[in-house]
Amino acid sequence: MRKHIVAGNWKMNKTFDEADELISNIMDKLEKTTLDRNTQVIICPPFPFLEMTSDYSDDSYFAVGAQNVSDQESGAYTGEVSAAMLESMELDYCIVGHSERRAYYHETDEIIARKVDQLLKHNLRPIVCCGEVLEERESNRQFDVVKKQITDGLFHLTAEQFADIVIAYEPVWAIGTGKTATPEQAQEMHAFIRGLIADKYGKEVADETSILYGGSCKPGNAKELFANPDVDGGLIGGASLKADDFIAIAEAF
Numbered sequence: 001m002r003k004h005i006v007a008g009n010w011k012m013n014k015t016f017d018e019a020d021e022l023i024s025n026i027m028d029k030l031e032k033t034t035l036d037r038n039t040q041v042i043i044c045p046p047f048p049f050l051e052m053t054s055d056y057s058d059d060s061y062f063a064v065g066a067q068n069v070s071d072q073e074s075g076a077y078t079g080e081v082s083a084a085m086l087e088s089m090e091l092d093y094c095i096v097g098h099s100e101r102r103a104y105y106h107e108t109d110e111i112i113a114r115k116v117d118q119l120l121k122h123n124l125r126p127i128v129c130c131g132e133v134l135e136e137r138e139s140n141r142q143f144d145v146v147k148k149q150i151t152d153g154l155f156h157l158t159a160e161q162f163a164d165i166v167i168a169y170e171p172v173w174a175i176g177t178g179k180t181a182t183p184e185q186a187q188e189m190h191a192f193i194r195g196l197i198a199d200k201y202g203k204e205v206a207d208e209t210s211i212l213y214g215g216s217c218k219p220g221n222a223k224e225l226f227a228n229p230d231v232d233g234g235l236i237g238g239a240s241l242k243a244d245d246f247i248a249i250a251e252a253f
């Protein structure tokens with residue numbers, strides 16, 4: 001059975017002390033609640049807080065992920081962080097191809113494909129984001145856009161490699177806007193993505209791939225989103241910055 005995943009993407013938020021407090025609050029809540037045994041919680045803080053977050057995760061209540069990685073192996077790339085570095089910190093996951101990175105840092109599907117390759121080479125599981133902007137949805141091009149992102153970013157992988165991929169469908173018009181995709185819109189796109197994977201790698205691989213929804217996911221809408229057969233969890237932005245909200249979302253399964 002594929003995993004249910006609730007991953008918190010903190011983006012560029014929190015100072016050191018604030019991060020410490022948030023993780024400690026999340027730990028408190030995780031210790032007191034009983035999550036569905038198939039649910040994996042992941043926390044993706046900014047780079048400077050990864051070590052602290054990993055230290056808290058020793059009891060394995062949650063896994064830890066980075067938000068970005070270099071597409072290069074090592075060397076003179078000032079300011080970059082390599083997959084080998086993340087591997088040496090024993091991290092589990094890394095977000096790749098978030099729409100904010102595509103929009104503000106000009107990441108293309110080719111760059112994303114190289115980042116995925118780096119992560120797999122260094123034993124990290126990529127959480128690969130895809131999703132259309134508002135204008136693309138309004139002109140009914142969302143399926144073409146997502147198909148291209150998945151095809152160009154991921155379909156160079158072997159089936160064995162693809163088994164380590166987590167996908168996050170994040171319609172850009174729903175990110176940080178308070179406007180959530182309806183459960184029907186989410187299900188429709190998730191089923192479409194699973195179909196693409198089945199066509200390329202077969203039904204068995206597709207059935208084992210966790211496909212997360214992201215975009216204004218909150219305690220109030222998580223249950224109805226996660227109730228859909230192809231929605232395997234969420235990639236949570238704003239609501240992951242509040243321990244109560246984040247854990248309430250993890251409890252929605």
Ligand code: 13P
Nearest residue numbers: 009175176215216237238
């Ligand atoms: P929000 O939950 O704040 O809309 O952000 C979603 C997101 O971008 C997660 O990666």
